[in-house]
Amino acid sequence: MSRSRWSIVPVVPVLLCAALAAAVLAGCGDKVGASSSPTSDPVVATADGAPVHASDVEVVRAERRLTGEEAGASGALDEAISRELVRLEASRLGAEPIAERVTRRMGQLEAAYGGSAALDAALAGVRMDRTQLGRVIADGVLREALRDSKFAATRATPREVSAYYHRHLRQTFTTPASVHLKMIQVRTEIAAEAALSRLQQGRPFAEVAHQRSMDPQSRDNGGDLGWLLTSSLPPDVRKAVNAAKPGLIPHPVGHGFAWYVVDAVAKDPSHVIPFDKVRARLTAQLTAVKRAKRLERWLDAAKERATITTP
Numbered sequence: 261m262s263r264s265r266w267s268i269v270p271v272v273p274v275l276l277c278a279a280l281a282a283a284v285l286a287g288c289g290d291k292v293g294a295s296s297s298p299t300s301d302p303v304v305a306t307a308d309g310a311p312v313h314a315s316d317v318e319v320v321r322a323e324r325r326l327t328g329e330e331a332g333a334s335g336a337l338d339e340a341i342s343r344e345l346v347r348l349e350a351s352r353l354g355a356e357p358i359a360e361r362v363t364r365r366m367g368q369l370e371a372a373y374g375g376s377a378a379l380d381a382a383l384a385g386v387r388m389d390r391t392q393l394g395r396v397i398a399d400g401v402l403r404e405a406l407r408d409s410k411f412a413a414t415r416a417t418p419r420e421v422s423a424y425y426h427r428h429l430r431q432t433f434t435t436p437a438s439v440h441l442k443m444i445q446v447r448t449e450i451a452a453e454a455a456l457s458r459l460q461q462g463r464p465f466a467e468v469a470h471q472r473s474m475d476p477q478s479r480d481n482g483g484d485l486g487w488l489l490t491s492s493l494p495p496d497v498r499k500a501v502n503a504a505k506p507g508l509i510p511h512p513v514g515h516g517f518a519w520y521v522v523d524a525v526a527k528d529p530s531h532v533i534p535f536d537k538v539r540a541r542l543t544a545q546l547t548a549v550k551r552a553k554r555l556e557r558w559l560d561a562a563k564e565r566a567t568i569t570t571p
Contacts, residue, residue, distance in 0.1 A: 416546035452512030
């Protein structure tokens, strides 16, 4: 059982239909799905001579709705201008989206939403269509390509990687102890001893749980609670589980009006993920963070230098 998932870079899952993916990868400077009609999609601004259309602004607003945010017209226009400047710089440097990233995000978004139909329903709920989603994906993948091309020399140093690992060792790189637990809950110690006696006589745990447990949820599962974090258990149960070997604990556990018969089916102790196992991935993620910060600083300066006009 694996519980060692970790990540420091937020990943926003994205999906692209096959035709859209081909369009994105064929030419990163093009706006996927942009209207060819100037009357239906008017220019609302220019950035160093490149037009920013009303549809560009609406794509930003649709994306914010999808992520649960709200973007006013002015804020959305500012972001649309930023994305146009990214396109211009990417075109100048010859930066292009990476096909594998687009493909990976197709699967990520479908998995996150539970399939194509569920994704379509989510898009409809925020008044967003697949073409707009494709433009968001194209912009995001292109921004990453520009980040890695423009700031290729920027990398996380070994010292930074090691420092991050040790600073986050407990909360990120340590898997907590867990236990596969079966349990029968009763009100008195005498009732717990009676249930335990039946188990020691060879009766199946599920049978005794159905007959004796006062907890309806675990009773319906034959007392099987599955895998649980040891830290989440009631104190009396946690102490007994920590002290016992896997198997039926040979005495009732509890106090007052909460007594348990406990079978620790299997235990998975807490352990640290070795640094060497995560070094490469952690270096890549910290590098991406450093480059993204540099890209944002560059973009702020680019907006200051750019000639931006509005009708």
